[in-house]
Amino acid sequence: MYAEERQQEILRRAREAGRVDVVRLAEELEVTTETIRRDLTVLERAGVLRRVHGGAIPVERLGFEPGLAARDEVMTGEKERIAKAALAEFPDDGSVIIDAGTTTGRLVHVLPADRELTVIVNSPPLATALAMRPNLTVIMLGGRVRGRTLASVDDLALQPLRHLHADVAFIATNGCSVEHGLTTPDPAEAAIKRAMIEASERSVLLADHTKFTGTYLARFGTLAQIDVIVTDTGIDPALAARLAAAGPEVIRA
Secondary structure: OOHHHHHHHHHHHHHHHOOEEHHHHHHHHOOOHHHHHHHHHHHHHOOOEEEEOOEEEEHHHHOOOOOHHHHHOOOHHHHHHHHHHHHHHOOOEEEEEEOOOHHHHHHHHHOOOOOEEEEEEOOHHHHHHHHOOOOEEEEEOOOEEOOOOOOEEOHHHHHHHOOOOEEEEEEEOOEEEOOOEEEEOOHHHHHHHHHHHHOEEEEEEEOOHHHHOOOOOEEEEOHHHOOEEEEOOOOOHHHHHHHHHOOOEEEEO
16 A cells, blocks of 8 residues: 555544544554644645644644645645546637635646636636636626635625526535535635536536535535536445535546
């Protein structure tokens, strides 16, 4: 097992059980305790685990939301594949909404230069990247910009969405489950995501497989409201089948 695969397994176990123990992980994964401690340090620096005595706890159990830079360093290969697969969901022309997030950020950067679209975003960095494309019309939603995620939120962002109707919305999430739907730690961001789904003809969720192991404070949608989930091959096939049974098509990139 490569280090990245082992770290993903540690994160999965932590989210499933609520905590992981160094000694037990070392025994079950057949490595030294020093290796496990190094793995936990990597995961803590990535903002997904918090070290505690003898082990670690997933940050969602602490009510903690990792910053954008920390999240952008996790699952990079998976996010690239998801973004490229999601290109198939773009209309040839028309309008799309792109939610703030690290996977949606990769979608912006792989968007072909020949598309003529109106793109609605709630992220200043994504708006800046898109505005450099002469064939795109970019609408930036205003409002308060959250420092942790660089997403614009609150009423100044919500009001325009009430008067817009896009062909497709590309949505990011922190958590997704059959039981609880789509969740995120911040209620203000949940309100924007909910409005994006309501303002679009179709909704496409971009989420790597780790997003299907946690549930957060604020729910912003159900699986029945999502038309397509684009994830990676790391997702458990049985879970993918359960997600698809709840409504959306599931694409594993």
